[in-house]
Ligand code: SF4
């Protein structure tokens with residue numbers, strides 16, 4: 044029987060959450076890559092083939108250098124990957140078997156020959172396709188960033204765990220309670236869409252692994268004790 048989020052919990056280490064997410068991304072293989080546009084304002088998204096390199100443990104992907112996607116990557120070397128896969132049966136009827144992940148970070152051209160070799164071994168069809176013009180294909184490495192692994196239950200409750208890699212910290216949850224300003228009135232607990240806020244010793248507390256980041260608690264607080272965290276730069 045498979046456990047929720049492969050047995051990961053809030054007690055799991057950053058390394059364990061990252062390793063599971065990267066390994067699952069490697070298995071899922073084809074998923075979406077979002078970029079900022081080189082021209083215009085509309086964001087781009089397309090399906091690509093990803094791998095986790097056995098040598099350095101990082102995520103790699105490749106793209107033809109003449110493609111609009113590559114223009115985006117050259118101008119803004121930042122990406123978000125989003126994928127999902129069917130989890131195994133958890134044995135709990137309320138759990139959806141769909142598990143999803145997000146990885147956001149900075150990319151650079153691959154400078155690891157072992158990763159390049161592994162990429163072509165995994166993609167013999169692309170190797171053949173590009174062999175007449177290898178300089179027209181670029182392999183990129185996602186070297187620094189943060190991400191999240193999550194599972195949504197049938198009752199729409201969410202279980203999410205975050206991690207950082209390459210020296211970056213996990214993304215902070217968007218709504219935070221400033222303990223000093225909390226007067227323990229319980230208005231946020233009453234309003235919380237997920238029904239998760241706890242009052243402990245007269246102070247509100249959010250179990251973030253189940254938070255929707257909806258902001259209803261911020262609107263409900265009469266004392267301004269719920270604050271918005273800054274978005275990653
Ligand atoms: S952000 Fe939404 S789900 Fe999270 S604690 Fe506040 S009200 Fe609840």
Ligand code: SF4
Nearest residue numbers: 225226228229231264
């Ligand atoms: S509504 Fe604001 S002051 Fe009241 S318990 Fe929640 S965080 Fe604290």
